[in-house]
Amino acid sequence: xxxxxxxxxxxxxxxxxxxxxxxxxxxxxxxxxxxxxxxxxxxxxxxxxxxxxxxxxxxxxxxxxxxxxxxxxxxxxxxxxxxxxxxxxxxxxxxxxxxxxxxxxxxxxxxxxxxxxxxxxxxxxxx
Amino acid sequence: xxxxxxxxxxxxxxxxxxxxxxxxxxxxxxxxxxxxxxxxxxxxxxxxxxxxxxxxxxxxxxxxxxxxxxxxxxxxxxxxxxxxxxxxxxxxxxxxxxxxxxxxxxxxxxxxxxxxxxxxxxxxxxxxxxxxxxxxxxxxxxxxxxxxxxxxxxxxxxxxxxxxxxxxxxxxxxxxxxxxxxxxxxxxxxxxxxxxxxxxxxxxxxxxxxxxxxxxxxxxxxxxxxxxxxxx
Numbered sequence: 311x312x313x314x315x316x317x318x319x320x321x322x323x324x325x326x327x328x329x330x331x332x333x334x335x336x337x338x339x340x341x342x343x344x345x346x347x348x349x350x351x352x353x354x355x356x357x358x359x360x361x362x363x364x365x366x367x368x369x370x371x372x373x374x375x376x377x378x379x380x381x382x383x384x385x386x387x388x389x390x391x392x393x394x395x396x397x398x399x400x401x402x403x404x405x406x407x408x409x410x411x412x413x414x415x416x417x418x419x420x421x422x423x424x425x426x427x428x429x430x431x432x433x434x435x436x437x
Numbered sequence: 438x439x440x441x442x443x444x445x446x447x448x449x450x451x452x453x454x455x456x457x458x459x460x461x462x463x464x465x466x467x468x469x470x471x472x473x474x475x476x477x478x479x480x481x482x483x484x485x486x487x488x489x490x491x492x493x494x495x496x497x498x499x500x501x502x503x504x505x506x507x508x509x510x511x512x513x514x515x516x517x518x519x520x521x522x523x524x525x526x527x528x529x530x531x532x533x534x535x536x537x538x539x540x541x542x543x544x545x546x547x548x549x550x551x552x553x554x555x556x557x558x559x560x561x562x563x564x565x566x567x568x569x570x571x572x573x574x575x576x577x578x579x580x581x582x583x584x585x586x587x588x589x590x591x592x593x594x595x596x597x598x599x600x601x602x603x604x605x606x607x608x609x610x611x612x613x614x615x616x617x618x619x620x621x622x623x624x625x626x627x628x629x630x631x632x633x634x635x636x637x638x639x640x641x642x643x644x645x646x647x648x649x650x651x652x653x654x655x656x657x658x659x660x661x662x663x664x665x666x667x668x669x
Contacts, residue, residue: 315629317625317628317658317660318656318657319652319656320649320652321629321649321652322649323649348609351608352605352608352609355601355605355608355630356629356630357469357608357629357630357648358608358613359467359468359632360632360649
């Protein structure tokens, strides 16, 4: 994983987002083991306490579970992961429309641009 | 839990100036703390008091509940801002020297780090560059299994690639109940690994907060916030 942390926002929030993305993109599949805190902290070059806080946040949101015996795993709950994924995609779409609005485009114009970009991107890979 | 370092109304006067003017500070175990402040704000004096090299003029400083002295020196691993190692020795010899001196010294870890940083164990210290000497000294300090690490400007003369390795060494080498206090001006390089920062100004604690508190409240990095607070 490439962590690429920005310097102007709280680190733990960026770690939460990063791990969330790893889970919804399938990089950390449902039910898989989450690496230990110290390992993740060393990889991201952050303080272990900060990484711990990020993982606790993910636990509270239900994406990660603590196993009684050892360590943490990604939830098996596919609906939970799908819900977070949808919310993430909606957020990205809203952010894109907001950015285009600041450039002076109306939502309709942006939608037309998006449709054209979709055509250029080719047919749906899942078909 | 008992604090690892505690200062109460700590004062230190030198002949012609006051270096610390009433520092109140409590640091707990398991933290990496940045000691930040402009030049002559008292960072080195505070570290020297904690290391037991200076005696307070007034007030109290306690390391793991003890006044700095022989007991605390076995708990504290101190990196001074200047190198003090005899330069006719080789890296291998200073490692053996430290292993004799400190019961908590891990020689295998020290040789491993030397190798990772590409320092030849049989090179005499006087033949090494400033940055390489600093690396050797930091390796010695981090190879102890101490409770409190006091690092005074540990990465100043070290190249950026080695800096990253040294920071990851600090991250992976301190035990969960040890605390690392780092004084530095290279805030941008180290703020990601810090839990907490202490700003000193004119010998007093100006601010004590976590890195994420500063980022959340100010919307900028600790580095940017420092530049704003201490703007000349």
